Amino acid sequence: MSTTPSTLQQVADAAGVSVSTASRALAGKAREYRISSRTEEAVQQAAQKLKFRPSRTAQALRSQKTGLLGVVVPDVANPFFAAIAREVTRAAEENGYAVLLADTGEQTATEQRAVEQFLSRQVEGLVVCPVGQESRHLQRAEAAGIPLVHVDRGFPDGSAVTVTSEHTRGAAQLTRLLIDAGHRHIGIVQGEPGTLPNEERIEGVRAELKRAGIDWNPRQVEGTHFSDESGYQAAGTLLRAGQLTALFAFSNQIALGCLRAIREAGRTVPRDLSLVTFDDHPFAEYVATPLTVASQNVTEIGRTAARLLIDQLASGKKPRKRVHRIPVQIHQRGSIASIES
Amino acid sequence: MSTTPSTLQQVADAAGVSVSTASRALAGKAREYRISSRTEEAVQQAAQKLKFRPSRTAQALRSQKTGLLGVVVPDVANPFFAAIAREVTRAAEENGYAVLLADTGEQTATEQRAVEQFLSRQVEGLVVCPVGQESRHLQRAEAAGIPLVHVDRGFPDGSAVTVTSEHTRGAAQLTRLLIDAGHRHIGIVQGEPGTLPNEERIEGVRAELKRAGIDWNPRQVEGTHFSDESGYQAAGTLLRAGQLTALFAFSNQIALGCLRAIREAGRTVPRDLSLVTFDDHPFAEYVATPLTVASQNVTEIGRTAARLLIDQLASGKKPRKRVHRIPVQIHQRGSIASIES
């Protein structure tokens, strides 16, 4: 039974009034427009009986407000982005917005299409976790006057609001833990070079090593993407290069790849090798050796992004602070072994 | 610079033609409507120059096709639902649809609001992972003529298409593994009673126990939700009740709770207790004792759901098969210990 949804016209007819009256009666503007309560009720009754459900499409066209927010992530199945999507979605819901989701599959081209599609659908705001370093399409969104919040990765040049973690600090802290345990030879299993989180984490590590008077060797860094596959390859390379006492995985997914590589190399954490990682994970606690991590506060990141966006929508003004950094939390769980220095 | 997007009217003016001509020229209907190629190009040029981006809102209103699909899940941060969301989103993208996402936070009331909101936005199809046993709002969607696909949980009464796993079979196989290893006292840490996956898994366990001539004891089943908290509580209760040699966790999240309870009880898997679980997880392999699991093929479930929905949209016909069951795969990883019978 493909029942056509009833329109305001039909409701008006059923109640014996004009569409304008029906509209105002249902919008609660009866008093304001001097609609008698008898008429008002008649309209409401008619609406009930006909199961009237206003077309948001028509409303959007008329009011030029779609009530839509766009969320663009590289991979919703990644717990980090899933959390972002969840928080934004929930916040949106609470504020009467609906969320359009796009999964770019880590592809810039797809991301561009998605943004374009969203603009065409007149989203009122965008939360984007950009995949690459290309940001032209995002600047076009800003040019179109659409509030935009970047999450995780920001662009140095861009003017967009960005929410991300205290990468430098977190990385420095983890590095400190390793150094304090006597480690001098630390392999870095990085994510995508050139991205903000990656560079800042590198920066944190370097700074901390420097403080401890340990030389920095570019060859102790491997990896190309924030993926387990990249982590696996990179960890393998580092392990084969020899003489490392610790590995620093730059993400969740990367840590997974590291664990596999470590196992295949016949090593054990932390006996033969210490391991620390960015991002926490529910299971990190139950891994053979529970992992010591720098946990990004994804919930807070997502909420902050949503709040910044919705505030911007409500006020029409950009927030003062352009880059928001959420603290990370260190969980020491025992994947670092103390060694003789 | 809040540039108002340019309209077809402006493009038409710039090209010196009427809106109708502009519309047809851009829609590639020049030949069909005898528009000279000179005019056609003029329109395209004008569109380029003005960065014309058609309003999908207006198109939707006029054509009564929004090109929107709705995806409703209890929690996108749950890897299972995240995978569903991802597959549907990707399939939608490939077919020119955009996806509205709702996260119900496991609340029926929120789910109802979400569905209502989506109907109001005239989604052309819905993929829902229902949270409870209430399905009235979903029936209303069907009554509205919106193709609907249920994922994971179906309703015995409903007429909606459902995609889910071979719960009974998977549960039976895991149970078999335990029985073969000599286990006679198996605790079931269930999810939400009354839901299809839960009941079918229970059914699988019971059938297999019966085949082996092992008595069924309702008191060996605990748990109220598919959450780690419920899993933690339930596992605790079961362990305190004593004399169990194995635990069967009905989900990922539940397994997490079980691991915590087991650790707190000072027991070790599999030495003191065997553990099997439904749902795989990237980390399951690296847990102290890698977990033996029945892995749901989430990717396949998501794809099937998307395909069923999109086929339905394209053909206008419901698929013949109402319930689609995707096989589960058993991964034996060593969390089952053999014991003397």
Add this chain to the structure above:
DNA sequence: CAACCTAGGACAAACGATTGTGCAAGATGG
């Protein structure tokens, strides 16, 4: 040379809401 094509576009009516304004009929005031 009148009747008829054909090409090339313009006009206008939708789609389903919102909203500024106009217009009657009864109430009120002087």
Add this chain to the structure above:
DNA sequence: CCATCTTGCACAATCGTTTGTCCTAGGTTG
């Protein structure tokens, strides 16, 4: 008793497209 309010609603424009139909000017045909 006439002018003026108020009350209570209807009319119609508008948002930006799509699409069926109509119109005009030049070319063809008999």
